[in-house]
Amino acid sequence: MDILTNLGIGFEIALSPFxxxxxxxxxxxxxxxxxxxxxxxxxxxAILIPLTFTIGLDATSALVLMTAVYYGAMYGGRISSILxxxxxxxxxxxxxxxxYPMAKQGRAGDALVxxxxxxxxxxxxxxxxxxxxxxxLARVAFLFGPAEYFALYLLAFCTLGGMxxxxxxxxxxxxxxxxxxxxxxxxxxSGLPRLTGGNLHLMDGVDxxxxxxxxxxxxxxxxxxxxxxxxxSIGVKLDKVTIPWRDIMSTxxxxxxxxxxxxxxxxxxxxxxxxxxxxxxxSEKSIAGEDGGFGTGVPKGIxxxxxxxxxxxxGALVPMxxxxxxxxxxxxxxxxxxxTLNITPGPTLFTERPEVVWGLIASLxxxxxxxxxxxxxxxxxxxxxxxxxxxxxxxxxxxxxxxxIFSLSGSHFDLILMVGFGVLGYxxxxxxxxxxxxxxxxxxxxxxxxxxRRAMVLSDGDFIFLFSSxxxxxxxxxxxLGFVAPMFLRGVLKKPQAITD
Amino acid sequence: MKFNCMKGLAAGxxxxxxxxxxxxxxxxxxxxxxxxxxxxxxxxxxxxxxxIGAVDKPIQVTNMAGAGGGLAFNHVVTERNDxxxxxxxxxxxxxxxxAQNAYAGMTAGQVRFVGAIGADPxxxxxxxxxxxxxxxxxxxxxxxxxxxxxxxxxxAVGGFDHLKPLMVLQRAGFTDITKVKYIGVDGGAxxxxxxxxxxxQAMTGDMSEIVGFLKSGDVRALAVLTEERVxxxxxxxxxxxxxxxxxxxxxxxxxxxxGVSDDTFNSWADKLQKVADSAEWKEAMAxxxxxxxxxxxxDFQSYVDSLVxxxxxxxxxxxxxx
Numbered sequence: 001m002d003i004l005t006n007l008g009i010g011f012e013i014a015l016s017p018f019x020x021x022x023x024x025x026x027x028x029x030x031x032x033x034x035x036x037x038x039x040x041x042x043x044x045x046a047i048l049i050p051l052t053f054t055i056g057l058d059a060t061s062a063l064v065l066m067t068a069v070y071y072g073a074m075y076g077g078r079i080s081s082i083l084x085x086x087x088x089x090x091x092x093x094x095x096x097x098x099x100y101p102m103a104k105q106g107r108a109g110d111a112l113v114x115x116x117x118x119x120x121x122x123x124x125x126x127x128x129x130x131x132x133x134x135x136x137l138a139r140v141a142f143l144f145g146p147a148e149y150f151a152l153y154l155l156a157f158c159t160l161g162g163m164x165x166x167x168x169x170x171x172x173x174x175x176x177x178x179x180x181x182x183x184x185x186x187x188x189x190s191g192l193p194r195l196t197g198g199n200l201h202l203m204d205g206v207d208x209x210x211x212x213x214x215x216x217x218x219x220x221x222x223x224x225x226x227x228x229x230x231x232x233s234i235g236v237k238l239d240k241v242t243i244p245w246r247d248i249m250s251t252x253x254x255x256x257x258x259x260x261x262x263x264x265x266x267x268x269x270x271x272x273x274x275x276x277x278x279x280x281x282x283s284e285k286s287i288a289g290e291d292g293g294f295g296t297g298v299p300k301g302i303x304x305x306x307x308x309x310x311x312x313x314x315g316a317l318v319p320m321x322x323x324x325x326x327x328x329x330x331x332x333x334x335x336x337x338x339x340t341l342n343i344t345p346g347p348t349l350f351t352e353r354p355e356v357v358w359g360l361i362a363s364l365x366x367x368x369x370x371x372x373x374x375x376x377x378x379x380x381x382x383x384x385x386x387x388x389x390x391x392x393x394x395x396x397x398x399x400x401x402x403x404x405i406f407s408l409s410g411s412h413f414d415l416i417l418m419v420g421f422g423v424l425g426y427x428x429x430x431x432x433x434x435x436x437x438x439x440x441x442x443x444x445x446x447x448x449x450x451x452x453r454r455a456m457v458l459s460d461g462d463f464i465f466l467f468s469s470x471x472x473x474x475x476x477x478x479x480x481l482g483f484v485a486p487m488f489l490r491g492v493l494k495k496p497q498a499i500t501d
Numbered sequence: 502m503k504f505n506c507m508k509g510l511a512a513g514x515x516x517x518x519x520x521x522x523x524x525x526x527x528x529x530x531x532x533x534x535x536x537x538x539x540x541x542x543x544x545x546x547x548x549x550x551x552x553i554g555a556v557d558k559p560i561q562v563t564n565m566a567g568a569g570g571g572l573a574f575n576h577v578v579t580e581r582n583d584x585x586x587x588x589x590x591x592x593x594x595x596x597x598x599x600a601q602n603a604y605a606g607m608t609a610g611q612v613r614f615v616g617a618i619g620a621d622p623x624x625x626x627x628x629x630x631x632x633x634x635x636x637x638x639x640x641x642x643x644x645x646x647x648x649x650x651x652x653x654x655x656x657a658v659g660g661f662d663h664l665k666p667l668m669v670l671q672r673a674g675f676t677d678i679t680k681v682k683y684i685g686v687d688g689g690a691x692x693x694x695x696x697x698x699x700x701x702q703a704m705t706g707d708m709s710e711i712v713g714f715l716k717s718g719d720v721r722a723l724a725v726l727t728e729e730r731v732x733x734x735x736x737x738x739x740x741x742x743x744x745x746x747x748x749x750x751x752x753x754x755x756x757x758x759x760g761v762s763d764d765t766f767n768s769w770a771d772k773l774q775k776v777a778d779s780a781e782w783k784e785a786m787a788x789x790x791x792x793x794x795x796x797x798x799x800d801f802q803s804y805v806d807s808l809v810x811x812x813x814x815x816x817x818x819x820x821x822x823x
Binding site: 324343346410 | 693
């Protein structure tokens with residue numbers, strides 16, 4: 001009953017007209033920020049923080065506005081993934097795999113609505129999870145040491161093999177390129193710079209956003225130029241938006257499973273939404289098997305990553321609020337906001353500042369419904385932005401990409417790097433090497449290496465340490481199965497490969 | 502040629518922007534992404550300076566992450582050397598890295614340190630169920646078997662969090678400090694979860710990072726690395742009173758470009774002093790586990806200079822630098 005009383009207090013705060021207005025504004029801004037390539041949730045929230053001080057918001061209002069932007073961006077990221085094949089932010093990467101093919105088949109509207117519903121399911125369940133279980137679930141973080149994290153990332157990489165390409169070797173090469181890029185920067189375990197060529201700008205390594213925008217958006221511009229403005233894949237038709245009830249019903253279990261998995265990935269500090277959507281997609285793919293048609297534009301391939309990444313967004317709030325450990329890049333920014341507002345997140349936050357926590361949870365629930373309304377019936381408004389002819393849209397996207405990337409560090413170096421990634425993306429696509437594994441390598445490679453190095457320091461280089469706990473062992477078994485099983489399954493269930501263009 | 506023209510145009514545009522901003526508001530560069538101590542320094546000091554009327558316009562905060570503050574330092578030295586409306590957040594991490602030559606050859610003398618108005622006391626903590634009851638228990642265990650205790654901290658190897666336990670051990674007469682295990686994780690809270698989870702035996706960090714966990718009873722602080730006990734945390738003994746005279750605080754302060762006039766330097770020092778005296782700042786310090794530590798102007802500059810010399814020597818001793 002405690003929870004209901006607390007939630008009552010929360011809704012009292014959240015349902016005041018002013019707070020409600022903030023939530024709606026936040027959702028709208030967030031969706032746009034998420035939809036624009038290059039502007040992800042983390043820099044979106046960071047850019048808007050000064051705004052909350054300028055208008056003099058109190059702690060709860062500021063938090064409501066910023067988390068509405070955060071959730072909004074998680075919804076919005078899918079729009080450009082589906083319509084442009086350019087992920088709006090990191091976690092929306094996996095949505096391009098099935099979302100864009102589906103849009104190309106003329107079902108862009110269905111894809112958008114379905115992913116909107118999946119986002120809602122994921123985010124809603126995660127908020128409920130946050131509400132019911134946050135203090136208990138926070139203890140999960142204590143069970144994950146370096147060995148367990150290493151096994152978790154290994155699981156992600158082992159299931160990477162057959163993704164996004166019909167050629168396993170090309171996928172493997174692509175992930176190696178990504179891992180290689182992840183090596184750049186100061187090595188955390190020795191403090192020495194690696195592969196930086198003495199350049200200060202490379203000390204912190206390569207930002208994922210720079211890589212994503214370069215490999216997807218800038219590479220797209222090169223293809224556009226090459227084809228003299230005709231051959232670009234951008235510009236999917238979207239006629240009318242109806243609700244694809246059949247697809248929604250057929251993916252309900254997918255959404256539930258993906259939400260659970262995503263929420264769990266979100267709780268683990270540092271893993272975050274990208275890992276959530278990735279694990280959700282891969283597990284659904286393996287459940288569906290070879291004839292599931294993942295990668296060709298199937299509803300499950302859209303529902304899984306979207307439910308997964310939105311659930312992870314909610315899950316990431318658990319360690320942030322209860323431990324002060326951000327579960328993702330964006331929650332790190334939210335943490336900064338809390339600190340500036342003189343709220344120190346940690347184990348005592350729930351008891352010391354209940355109005356902040358429950359006000360936040362109540363507004364997350366409200367924001368979710370607002371976002372569902374904005375993203376299903378009103379999705380056309382956002383789509384119109386992206387529907388202008390390619391020769392206007394692409395330069396626009398490019399300009400926004402440049403501004404977005406410049407806002408990351410305020411240095412022109414990142415812009416040059418981004419163009420470099422564009423060139424890399426162009427050649428990779430010419431060679432039919434998938435770019436998604438490259439990004440995942442950059443995204444997860446550093447964390448995976450850190451985990452391994454820490455494990456080795458703690459155990460004096462004894463590899464047995466990596467298998468020393470039941471959790472680690474379980475993850476290892478899952479990883480090996482995930483790697484080996486497809487090879488055998490392919491032999492048993494020899495099916496003609498789906499023809500993709 | 503065309504490229505040069507463009508460059509000229511861009512520079513012109515930038516300068517216009519720069520002039521426009523000097524006329525309106527001062528800028529505070531936080532040399533890290535939002536979320537860390539530097540960001541907090543800029544935002545909190547900037548906000549209070551405006552609230553108490555020390556500046557006319559709100560101070561604009563720019564995040565310039567990169568190279569552990571090196572990118573911002575380089576930017577200030579090479580591009581903004583006489584910008585009177587620029588302040589930059591700094592902390593012990595800044596002086597540590599300068600002392601370890603981690604900013605690609607740049608030195609502390611290339612900027613002017615205005616002042617520090619608060620410090621995060623260094624702490625060494627263990628999980629609540631740890632067998633170590635005092636700092637000496639921990640030190641004795643390491644002396645007996647250096648491999649038996651691993652520290653977790655929020656800074657990379659060779660960073661300030663890593664140096665703290667090494668300074669303690671050095672005072673205790675333990676010289677084989679390269680044998681001490683340390684893992685650098687993403688921030689103090691993460692270091693605590695590793696320690697409470699039993700993956701490491703002790704955590705080294707700042708007071709602000711452990712406040713919540715102290716209250717919830719997850720951790721026990723073995724020592725605080727200050728001259729005297731910290732107000733509000735009176736039950737935590739100092740290392741000094743346990744016979745290990747180490748003082749290591751993470752001060753929060755500002756630097757300005759080298760090329761500004763003495764008047765500008767003194768005016769920023771005055772403003773900083775006003776913030777230090779304000780009730781708002783005292784409140785912010787209390788909420789974030791900061792202890793009073795006010796040094797402004799020339800006094801602070803000489804403090805930083807001596808700190809750089811000390812850390813440089815220590816880093817050589819432990820082999821972090823040659």
